[in-house]
Amino acid sequence: MAAVNEERMQATERLQRDLAALTATVEHPNGTCMVTASPKGEIKALHLHPALLKQGARAVGEVVTETVRLATNAAVQLSFNKMALALGDGMAIDVESIAGDSPFRSTWNPVTPPEAPAEQAPQERRTRAPRVEDPDEDAFFDNPSWLR
Template sequence: MNEDRLRATEQLRRELKTIAETVEHPNGLCTVTASPRGEIRALHLHPALLTQGAQAVGQVVTETVRLATDAAVQRSFNRMALALGDGLAIDVESIAGDSPFRATWNPVVTGEPPAEQAPPGRERRAPLPDDLDEDAFFENRLWLR
């Protein structure tokens, strides 16, 4: 039984090292793939974002990296809960702090791009409700990739 636990722990370590999440900013102008540690593995900017100035680019990229990192951390928590069980996952969460999507998730949106600069072929998403409960990450459209 101890060998099974050791194998499961080693498997969990390998999985946690490879976790990365890809998230698109709510305005659709930036997509980031990031690890739970905040390492940016891919960054895609829509040309319309570059016309909005350096401050807007920096703000949108920063927000998108934060969203992608939070999504990757949440996936790590979910994998850990599956591998170790809810009891141990709750203990880890009490030490490390709440998982990112347990707290209210409400990204900052810098505004909609003008219609002529909107990415082609993209549909506008409905805004998220203001009264998200602690299980709202199950309804998060960013997880449906």
């Protein structure tokens, strides 16, 4: 019994060390920024493409912020994955029920450059027949002599 508890304590300490050192590196979808971040949102490394700097301060701020969010979400997801491997899926599910869904499960929406609106052809209006559950009602409303 004491040996099992000792193994659990060592596994817990190892997991804590692994999680404390965990980072994820993500490149922005437009390729102008790369960020390495911790699950806490600490920026460990930031690389900006010179083309981004030519777009102005606002663009730099938006791209860096989005990339930090993506890198942080990726690091948090990695921590959930490590925890699930170390503690088992059942414990990971319990942690998610307390902490909320993992980023990739709940909010993984990669930033993508805006698309130009496609030309839309005018759509013809179609009138749909009302959906009727009872066939007798359909027969009633199809009879024009009843509609006055």
